[in-house]
Amino acid sequence: NSLFYASDSNTAIDVTAIDACAYLRERAREFDLIIMKMDIEGAELDVLEAILDGGCLGLIDTLYVEFHSQYRAGGARERAASRERHLISRMRSLGLRLRIWH
Secondary structure: OEOOOOOOOOOOOOOOOOOHHHHHHHHHHHOOOOEEEEOOOOOHHHHHHHHHHOOOHHHOOEEEEEOOHHHEOOHHHHHHHHHHHHHHHHHHHOOOEEEEEO
């Protein structure tokens, strides 16, 4: 769904994923302050939804995030933008210090 390239399953690579909430809980035992920077090329929507649904957003003191809806093509752009707006609203309503860049 990108404006800049067509996805190709023949050239895709597998990456190892982690459970974001488990990672945050582990780090929170070690550190008093957690500042998270998130630039994960469109996957931020799924990860942030998992963090919110997992109840671990409160472990993050400040979140810097780059959203990517503007790079999507067609209807995927508006769907992603809608999810971004909803996530931003939820996170801010919970008091998260949120910094967005493009």
